[in-house]
Amino acid sequence: VGSRQPASVHALACAINFALGNAGRTVSYVAPLDAEESDGFDDIKSLSAAMTAGQVQTLVILGGNPVYDAPADVKFKDALAKVPTSICASGYLDETSELCTWHVPRAHELETWGDQVASSGHYAVQQPLIAPLFGGLSDVELLARLAGEPDTSGHGIVRATAAARGITDELKWSTLLQKGVAEVSDAQLLGAMPVQDQAVADAVRSIAAPNAGGQGTFEVVFLPDHRMLDGRHANNSWLLELPDPISRITWDNAALFAPSTAKSLGIANGDMVRLSVGGASIDIVAWMQPGQDKASIALPLGWVRTKAGKNALGAGFDVYPLRTSAAPHFVSGVTVEKLGKSYPISQTQDHDSMEGRPIAIDASLAEYQAEPEFTQWKSPDPEAAPLWKTVDYSEGHQWGMVIDLNTCIGCSACVVACQSENNVPTVGKDQVARGREMHWLLI
Numbered sequence: 001v002g003s004r005q006p007a008s009v010h011a012l013a014c015a016i017n018f019a020l021g022n023a024g025r026t027v028s029y030v031a032p033l034d035a036e037e038s039d040g041f042d043d044i045k046s047l048s049a050a051m052t053a054g055q056v057q058t059l060v061i062l063g064g065n066p067v068y069d070a071p072a073d074v075k076f077k078d079a080l081a082k083v084p085t086s087i088c089a090s091g092y093l094d095e096t097s098e099l100c101t102w103h104v105p106r107a108h109e110l111e112t113w114g115d116q117v118a119s120s121g122h123y124a125v126q127q128p129l130i131a132p133l134f135g136g137l138s139d140v141e142l143l144a145r146l147a148g149e150p151d152t153s154g155h156g157i158v159r160a161t162a163a164a165r166g167i168t169d170e171l172k173w174s175t176l177l178q179k180g181v182a183e184v185s186d187a188q189l190l191g192a193m194p195v196q197d198q199a200v201a202d203a204v205r206s207i208a209a210p211n212a213g214g215q216g217t218f219e220v221v222f223l224p225d226h227r228m229l230d231g232r233h234a235n236n237s238w239l240l241e242l243p244d245p246i247s248r249i250t251w252d253n254a255a256l257f258a259p260s261t262a263k264s265l266g267i268a269n270g271d272m273v274r275l276s277v278g279g280a281s282i283d284i285v286a287w288m289q290p291g292q293d294k295a296s297i298a299l300p301l302g303w304v305r306t307k308a309g310k311n312a313l314g315a316g317f318d319v320y321p322l323r324t325s326a327a328p329h330f331v332s333g334v335t336v337e338k339l340g341k342s343y344p345i346s347q348t349q350d351h352d353s354m355e356g357r358p359i360a361i362d363a364s365l366a367e368y369q370a371e372p373e374f375t376q377w378k379s380p381d382p383e384a385a386p387l388w389k390t391v392d393y394s395e396g397h398q399w400g401m402v403i404d405l406n407t408c409i410g411c412s413a414c415v416v417a418c419q420s421e422n423n424v425p426t427v428g429k430d431q432v433a434r435g436r437e438m439h440w441l442l443i
Contacts, residue, residue, distance in 0.1 A: 041325040044070055051079035059086040060146065062139045063106055067096040068305065069230050071325040072280065089142050092235075095307045107136030113154035114138060115161055123165055123182040125158060218261075219296045220275065221330045222323050225253060226411070228302030228316075235309030238416050241426040241437065244300075245410040247289055248349040250437070251429035253316040254287035256298040262288045267338060270345050274337040275299075277322060284317040285343040297334065346433040408443075415441045 044066060050056050052075075059080070070076040080086060080099055088100040097103040111133065114126035137145075144152040151157060159173065167176055176182050224230060226246070227239040234240075241250050255273060257265075267273060273286045275297065284299070292298060301323075303316025322331060363374045371377065418424075418441050427436050 041071060041328050044076070045074050045325045048074045048076050048079040051083050054082055056083050057085065059083045059100075060143075061086070061088045061090075061096060061100065062142070063089060063091070065090070065094045065096045065231070067099060068094065069301070069320065071323055071328055072321050073324040073326070087142075087146075089137065089139060091136065092309075093307055095305070098307050104142055105134055105136040107132045107138050107141075111136065112138035112141075113158045114140065115158050123162070124180055125162065125176055127177060127180075128154075217333045217335055219330055219332045220277070220322060220334045221296055221298050222319065222328065223298055223300045225300040225302040228253075228300075231302035231305055231308070234302060234305040234312035234315065237311045237426045238419055240311060240315060241428075241432065242412055242416050242419075242439075243348045243437075243443075245412050245443065246291075247287055248347045249287065250346050250348065250432050251315055252285070252345060253300040253303045253319075254345065255284045255317075256287055256289040256292050258292040258294040258296075259288045259290060261292075261294045261297075262286065265336060265338065267336075270342045272339040272341045272343050274339055275322065275334050276337070277331055277334040278324075280321045282317065282319055282321050283339065284319065285345060287345065297336070344429075344433065346429045348432065348437055351435050351437065410443050412443055415439050415443060 047056070048070070051059065066074075066076045067080060077095075077099065080096075085102075086100040087102045087104060088097040089104045089106040090097045091106045091108060093103070109126065110129045111131065112126070112128050116124045116126065118124070138154050140157045141152055141154050144157055149157070151160065162173065162176060162182075165182065167173055167182060226244055227242050228234050243250050247254065247256060255275065257267060262268070267286045267288075269287055271286050272283055274281050274283050289298070299319040299322070301319060304318035305312040305315075322334070324331070361375045363371075367374055419439060422440065424438050424440065427438055431437070
C-alpha cells in the first residue's frame with residue numbers, strides 16, 4: 001500500500017508476484033503509507049477483504065504497522081489471522097509483527113542501499129552511512145531473497161536498477177554517487193502540473209458541513225502528531241517529553257477544543273469527554289486551544305501503543321476507532337458527552353514564570369537621577385563565590401546562535417536536538433507537572 005515506493009522494490013515485487021503466481025500462490029505486500037499521502041486507503045481496504053476471504057496465502061509487510069494504524073473499518077487484525085503465512089519486516093517489535101508468522105529485522109534507512117524515482121523523473125540513490133548494527137535487511141534485500149534473485153545484496157540490486165536506467169559504466173556510477181541524483185532527459189520530465197480547480201471545488205462541495213449531523217455535533221480532524229507522527233516514535237522518551245508546539249502538552253495527546261466551544265459545553269481543561277460518531281466512540285481528555293475552530297475538534301494520532309516498549313505503554317489516548325477509510329482525515333456529525341471525571345495533563349505553557357517579579361524593571365527620570373543603580377536595589381543579583389576560574393570570552397573565537405523569528409515555525413526540532421546532543425535525560429510526566437522539565441531551549 002502506498003504509491004511512492006523505491007524503483008527496486010517495485011521491480012522485485014513484480015518478480016515475486018510472477019513467480020508465486022506461476023506456482024498457484026497469491027502474495028501481497030504492504031509498504032508504509034506516508035502520513036502525508038492521501039491515497040492508499042482503498043488499496044488496504046480491498047487487501048483486507050481479500051485476506052478475510054482467504055484469497056491471500058502469503059503476505060509481506062515492509063515496515064508498516066497496519067494492525068495498529070489501519071482505518072478502523074478495515075479490521076486488518078482480524079483479516080491477518082486468516083493469512084497462513086505472513087512476513088513482517090520491521091525495525092521494532094510492534095502490534096503487527098507480533099501477530100505475523102515471521103518477523104524479519106528491518107535495517108534502518110541510514111544502514112542500507114536504496115533508490116527512489118521522483119515525480120519529475122529524477123532517479124536518486126540512497127547510500128548507507130554505516131553497516132547494519134543488528135544484521136537487519138533492507139526491503140530490497142528481503143524481496144530479492146523471496147524472488148530467488150541471484151544477487152541479494154542491496155548494493156548489487158541498486159546497481160542493477162541503475163544500469164537498467166542507462167548508468168552502466170564506473171564513471172557514470174561514480175558520478176551518480178557524487179551527485180546523488182542522475183540527470184534526467186526532457187522526455188522523462190512531467191512538466192508543470194496545474195491545479196485542477198474544478199476537481200478541488202467539487203471535492204470541497206461534497207464535504208459535509210461540520211454540523212451536518214444535527215444540532216450540537218462537530219467535525220473531528222485527525223492530525224499526525226508533531227512528535228509521534230503515526231505512532232512510530234511512541235517509545236522515544238525525548239519526544240514524549242517534548243512539549244507539543246501548539247498545546248505545550250507533554251506525555252499525552254488531547255482533544256483540542258476552541259475556548260468558546262468548551263465554555264458552551266461546560267468543559268474545562270483536563271475534563272474527560274466521550275466523542276461518538278457512527279456507532280464508534282472514544283474517551284479522551286479535553287484541552288482548550290486558542291485558534292481552534294469553534295465547530296471543529298482536533299485529535300492527534302499516534303498514541304496508545306500496546307507493543308512499542310515501556311515508554312509508550314499507557315501514554316495518551318487512542319483516537320483510531322473514529323478513523324475510517326471513508327473519513328481518514330476528518331469526520332463530521334461527532335457528538336460530545338462530558339463524563340464527569342478529570343485526567344491530569346502535564347504541560348509547560350505556564351512554566352518559567354517570574355514568580356511575581358517584573359520581567360523589566362523601570363523607574364522615572366527623577367528616580368534614576370536619585371539612584372542610577374536602582375535596578376540593583378529593586379532586584380539585586382545573587383552573589384556567590386565562583387566554583388571555577390571564570391573564562392574570559394572577550395578574545396579568541398566567540399560562538400553564538402541567531403534565530404530568525406520570522407522563519408521559525410516552532411517545530412521544536414532544535415529543542416530535542418539540543419537534548420540529544422548534550423545527553424540530557426527526561427524527568428517524566430509527574431516531574432514536568434511540577435515545573436522540572438530539563439530542556440535547555442524553550443519556545
